[in-house]
Amino acid sequence: MSERPIAIVGAGICGLAAAIALGRAGRAVAVYEQAAQFRRIGAAINLSPNAVKVLDGLGIGPALRERAYIAKFRSSLVYDTGVETSRTDLTDAEARYGAPPIMAHRADLLSALESAVPAGSVHLGRKLVRIEPDRDSVILVFADGARQDADALIGADGIHSVVRAHLFGAESPSYSGMTAYRGIVPKSRLPDLDFSGSTKWWGPTLKSQLVTFSINRGEEVFVFATKDEPEGGRESWSAEAEVAELRAAFADYHPDARRTLAAIDRPLKTALYVRDSLPRWGKGQITLLGDACHPMLPFMAQGAAMGLEGVAVLTRCLADAGDDIAAAFARYEATRIERASAIQQQSNRNDWLRFTNDPDSVYGFDAWRTPLAPISAAAVVS
Secondary structure, three states: OOOOOEEEEOOOHHHHHHHHHHHHOOOOEEEEEOOOOOOOOOOEEEEOHHHHHHHHHOOOHHHHHHHOEEOOEEEEEEOOOOOEEEEEEOOOHHHHHOOOOEEEEHHHHHHHHHHHOOOOOEEEOOOEEEEEEOOOOEEEEEOOOOEEEEOEEEEOOOOOOHHHHHHHOOOOOEEEEEEEEEEEEEHHHOOOOOOOOEEEEEOOOOOOEEEEEEEHHHOEEEEEEEEEOOOOOOOOOOOEOOHHHHHHHOOOOOHHHHHHHHOOOOOEEEEEEEOOOOOOOOEOOEEEOHHHOOOOOOOOOOHHHHHHHHHHHHHHHHHHHOOOHHHHHHHHHHHHHHHHHHHHHHHHHOOOOOOOOOOHHHHOOOOOOOOOOOHHHOOOOO
16 A cells, blocks of 8 residues: 555545544545634534434544534424424434434534544645646645645545546536525523424525524524525625624514524624536546535535545445555445435425425435445446
């Protein structure tokens, strides 16, 4: 096996998880992140059982449980009447799916991942600008002029992936027509409302909704809402919105929903962008992971989950392949692309569990045990 590392571009959830998994499997890894330092950005994340099973396999599930909240149900409500149209009991999720649903602050998840990556494997302040494939390696060129020779490259660099553009040409994500708002509220401000589960208020159109769930051991409530916005704004983890703007956008919602929104002091906002599904994820010794290959609107809470499932499958494929990394990448793609693309498309449609309560095909998936594609079906494309 070569002494060169497998390079991972992007130190988000999927990039760090891949570094942990591959390091535990005996692979040398190097993670390159353009940010100069890790920052506590973002708000909260809904980790469904299929995602938690991957985190448990990485050894960080127990620590995350200590900081998070385990939801007892998932429900759908009509935005103005509060009538419940579906309800999934999750009190038996551990027995039913092999893991519970965990509601966490995104920063707590990232901190848990950061603490478990192989020592010295993360390199901050490295913005990738160019990739130069070699005969038996991949050369990464960074904005500061540094170069790194790697055995292979995993692009975990998000919806604006440089690695994706290198593989398939430059293109821009499409604006979804929606603006999203996020906020965190102390539970003490709304003591008489039930936040023991994940609740989605379905609005008058599929571009309007309000989602709430508890985090931080139940001491805080995360609020996520979207509205129709014909003109595209900017993507941001930290841009603030006017409180009056948020309240006005949901003035027709049920009084309990409006009370929840009224409790937010400093809402954040971002425009939501999408990409179409890809027919391929890689070529030779380069492949994509997470939002770099299947970014999706957040309506199924499966964006991170699909990336984490990919981490588990990719690790298993590499474990079986020895030195033939290109074959492992092709097998990973053949195993994952149908499921991830289908969930990407369904999430973008925003119709999941509105009137039904059967999440088994999503929550019950176990990426550590699902059958891998036959090697013969995973054709290597250089």
